[in-house]
Amino acid sequence: xxxxxxxxxxxxxxxxxxxxxxxxxxxxxxxxxxxxxxxxxxxxxxxxxxxxxxxxxxxxxxxxxxxxxxxxxxxxxxxxxxxxxxxxxxxxxxxxxxxxxxxxxxxxxxxx
Amino acid sequence: xxxxxxxxxxxxxxxxxxxxxxxxxxxxxxxxxxxxxxxxxxxxxxxxxxxxxxxxxxxxxxxxxxxxxxxxxxxxxxxxxxxxxxxxxxxxxxxxxxxxxxxxxxxxxxxxxxxxxxx
Numbered sequence: 001x002x003x004x005x006x007x008x009x010x011x012x013x014x015x016x017x018x019x020x021x022x023x024x025x026x027x028x029x030x031x032x033x034x035x036x037x038x039x040x041x042x043x044x045x046x047x048x049x050x051x052x053x054x055x056x057x058x059x060x061x062x063x064x065x066x067x068x069x070x071x072x073x074x075x076x077x078x079x080x081x082x083x084x085x086x087x088x089x090x091x092x093x094x095x096x097x098x099x100x101x102x103x104x105x106x107x108x109x110x111x112x
Numbered sequence: 113x114x115x116x117x118x119x120x121x122x123x124x125x126x127x128x129x130x131x132x133x134x135x136x137x138x139x140x141x142x143x144x145x146x147x148x149x150x151x152x153x154x155x156x157x158x159x160x161x162x163x164x165x166x167x168x169x170x171x172x173x174x175x176x177x178x179x180x181x182x183x184x185x186x187x188x189x190x191x192x193x194x195x196x197x198x199x200x201x202x203x204x205x206x207x208x209x210x211x212x213x214x215x216x217x218x219x220x221x222x223x224x225x226x227x228x229x230x231x
Contacts, residue, residue, distance in 0.1 A: 032213075032215060032217035033217075034213065034217050034219075041224065043116070043202050043204070043222030043223050043224050043225055044202070044220075044222045045222070046213065046219050046220070046221075048213065048214075049214065049215045049216070049219070051216055054215065057215060059214075093218070099145075099157045099160065099168055100147075100155070100220065102154030102155050102156070103154050104152070104153055104154055105153075105154050
């Protein structure tokens with residue numbers, strides 16, 4: 001089965017610093033990986049996706065790195081802002097469709 | 113675009129009762145999924161509906177059931193409520209042929225959820 005693990009349940013960073021959120025997965029057959037952000041009182045919000053045949057994708061202030069050899073991916077947030085405070089989930093997708101497998105998530109706290 | 117709306121936002125039930133949660137999909141989305149999120153955990157996939165038919169289910173018992181209507185709105189029904197059913201129930205809609213991330217992954221739009229407490 002699919003299992004997703006996160007290395008750090010809580011990450012505290014200073015405003016303006018870079019944040020790195022890590023995620024381990026178990027299913028090597030995953031086709032895509034999506035990062036979602038969930039703010040307090042809201043549903044998860046799509047941030048960025050990466051296909052399994054890629055090792056890096058960049059978005060606005062975010063970069064995803066994928067290492068299939070060790071089944072690990074990371075989300076890097078540049079110049080972290082207070083609005084980035086949220087729980088971050090990585091979610092592998094296998095075989096297409098809408099079945100996302102979320103891990104426990106990492107709580108990102110931005111200190112002023 | 114109005115996004116995904118869910119109702120009620122909060123509700124309290126007692127063990128053994130039944131509950132119905134409702135979801136209005138984002139305009140143009142034809143697929144809806146339901147997720148259960150226990151406190152401090154990530155969302156867990158319950159099931160998915162497409163064209164009014166269930167076409168995918170997670171590891172949830174049959175007392176969790178759903179409906180999708182012709183306008184793509186949806187209901188989640190839970191019978192014989194148990195204390196462990198206390199959670200945030202999230203609805204997510206999508207249009208698999210249209211809403212995709214830049215890498216091609218299907219993107220779900222989530223509602224804010226319905227917080228169910230079972231006493």
